[in-house]
Amino acid sequence: MCGVAGWVSFDRDLTDERPTIEAMTHVMRQRGPDEWGIWTGTHAALGHRRLSIIDLPGGTQPMAVDTPDGQVVLSYSGETYNFVELRDELRRRGHRFRTSSDTEVVLRGYLEWGVAVAERMVGMCAIGLWDGRDERMVLIRDRLGTKPLHYFPTEDGIVFGSEPKAILAHPLVEPVVDTDGIRRLLLGFPTYDEGVWSGVKIVQPGTVITVDRSGLRQHTYWRLTAAPHEDDEETTVHKVREMLEDNVAHELVADVPRGVLLSGGLDSSVLTGLADRTLRPRGEVVRTFSVDFPNQAENFTADSIRLSADGPYIADVVAHVGTDHRHLVLDHRALSDPEVRREVVAAWDAPYGMGDMNSSLFLLFKALKEHVTVALSGEAGDEIFMGHLWHHAEAVRTGDDFPWFVAWPQLNTAAYMSREFIDLIDLPAFSRDSYHLALTEVPHLDGEDDRRRRQREIAYLGLTRFMRTLEDRLDRIAMRAGVETRVPFCDYRLVEYLYNVPWSMHTSDGHEKSLLRAAARDVVPESVAARRKSGYPSTQDLRYVAALQEQVRDVLAAPNGDALFMCDPAKVARAVAADPAEVDPAARFTFERILDVDAWLDIAKPTLKLT
Structure with missing residues (x-):
């Protein structure tokens, strides 16, 4: 897992532009702390930061192959899990390999199949490939968008990178955020291919973009489809287990x-x-890592998102499986450290305001990095197995907005926004418009009744909107600590299969995620099998809230007040002065947002154009 960057310009010679591509590459140094490389040609330049995972000495990038008609050069981030099978097929077709890396398999796969190599790859990827034979740049993103990839069209080509910061390091790109960018920030996910930064677009999952002298073209090589599900429940459970x-x-x-x-x-x-079932026969013990807060289990109070504390269940799994476990306990001082917040905001290039949920994840990855470089994550399991409470809430079935906004009204922070800002952005209208546009994408089968059609809509929105934010969060924060995350649930074959399973199978035992529970009940303790969905942990320590109040008080006292551009300062001041026990969820979320914005303005120095 690495960072890619590139620049194509058909009106200038880029062989003298090495400093620019170096700047774009090095701004992502945390994504690839082990190695870096630059390649420049007449009209194209590629950069790469490497986190070495497979074939440590042989996988150096950018990787090039000379052909009689020109060089083909690759900068690749991700992992192709079926690279051994693809390499065997390519060898049968006459290709000879000089490394054992999956990078060379992808490169030679392109030489054999062209952009159709994307359709043969199983895994996660963000690819920039310069084909000197016909002078074109090819960008490829994996089917589910597990690896990030952004681009900025120019008058004579394109600038691209794994993260917006790589693009913003280019002198042609101004760090502008307009009103729609702020709307998307508050929405929490991009609308189609637009994110927070003006003009910086997002390569859609399952998409190939080609750029040559005739312009930019997009090709979708994979999208979710509706199909009849003909397997009975027993067969379905068996197939899910095999795929996992x-x-x-x-x-x-x-x-x-x-x-x-x-x-x-x-x-x-x-x-x-399942990892234990794979590794134990080889004589290996699974290493596990978790995060928690002091006295969380003893003092835990359930709410609509978090129904139970994690600690006791973690202990049950460790005892049941026999893992080599490390448990990181973070107090309010670690979670509220301004430097940790800056790391998270810099990783995400945006102030999403998730606070201790992000800082705890970053600190976990930092601690984990001392022991491992690759970590498997259960991210996306809820979206794929229909495990969120909002998947099944009756209010969502009749709601007219994204399901999580309907089910979790406490996410609305409008109470602390200024009247002028509320009127300017009109977020409810923007959210509904985005929601209705998303519904036009949903694949259905002819003849489905209204209830089944609504179930598909709820599932599709989770898979293509909610999950994208969580995937991006996991990738950015893990890579900031130099850790590669792998997400076994984010397999397009599993997603296709489960999207078409009847809703009744998803709740056959009376609870969410029935299929996952049935497919793998034998590898987890009974307490976990019976546990209901509980959201990512957040500290309930009031000293953390008090620390936020103190830091926001400093922002309120700052002479420029730029970080408060969304807020009503008087309302925020009253919340800051309140007893920490009386701070409501919307106020706490507002504090987090203000502090993130304050860090973001200092790190990224965006120009805000709000009209």
């Missing part, structure tokens, strides 16, 4: 130490149990 076992086995392949993120929820516990 195969995914875990392939994703444990690495030439560096690896572990599993363990939260005590069903998703991560299943991965831990």
Whole structure:
């Protein structure tokens, strides 16, 4: 897992532009702390930062192959889990390999199949490939968008990178955020291919973009489709188990130490149990890692998002599987450290305001990095197995907005926004418009009744909107700490299969995620199998809230007040002065947003054009 960057210009000679591509590459140094490389040609330049995972000495990039008609050069981020099978096929077709890396398999796969190589790859990828034979740049993103990839069209080509910061390092790109960018920030996910930064677009999952002298073209090589599900429940459970076992086995392949993120929820516990089934016969013990807060289990109070504390369930899994476990306990001082916040904001290039949920994840990855370089994560299990509470809430079935906004009204922070800002952005209208546009994409089968059509809509929105934000969060924060995350649930074959399973199978035992529970109940303790969905942990320590109040008080006292551009300062001041026990969720979320914005303005120095 690495960072890619590139620039194509058909009106200038880029052989003298090495400093620019170096700047674009090095601004992502955390994505690839082990090695870096630059390649420049007449009209194209590629950069690469490497986190070495497979074939440590042989996988250096950018990687080039000379052909009689010109060089073909690759900068690649990700992992192709079926690279051994693809390499065997390519060898049968006459290709000779000088490395054992999956990078060379992707490069030679392109030489054999062109952009159709994307359709043969199983895994996650963000690819920039310059084909000197016909002078074109090819960008490829994996089917589910597990690896990030952004681009900025120019008058004579394109600038691209794994993260917006790489593009913003280019002198042609101004760091502008307009009103729609702020709307997307508050929405929490991009609308189609637009993110926070003006003009910086997002390569859609399952998409190939080609850029040559005639312009830019997009081709979608994969999208979710509706199909009849003809397997009975027993067969369905069996197939799910087979796919999960195969995914875990392939994703444990690495030439560096690896572990599993363990939260005590069903998703991560299943991965831990399946990893043990793969590794124990080889004489290896699964390494697991978790995060918690002081006295969280003893003092935990359930709410509509978090129904139970993680600690006891983590302990049950560790005892049941017999893992080599490390448990990171973070107090309010670590979670509220302004430097940790800056790391998270810099990683994400945006102030999403998720606070201790992000800082705890970053600190977990930093601690994990001391022991392993690759970590399996249960991310996306809820979206794929229909495990969120909002998947099944009656209010969502009749709601007219994204399901999570309907089910979790506490996410609305408008109470602390200024009247002028509320009127300017009109976020409810923007959210509804985005929602209705998203519904036009949903694949259905002819003849489905209204209830089944609504179930598909809820599932599709989770898979293509909610999950994208979580995937991006996991990738950015992990890579900031130099850790590669692998997500066995994010397999397009599993997603296709489960999207078409009847809703009744998803809840056949009376609870969410029935299929996952049935497919892997034998590898988890009974307490975890019976546990209901509980959201990512957040500290309930009031000293953390008090620390936020103190930091926001400093922002309120600052002479420029730029970080408060969304807020009503008087309302924020009253919330800051309140007893920490009386601070409501919307106020706490507002504090997090203000502090993120304050860090973002200092790090990224955006020009805000709000009209």
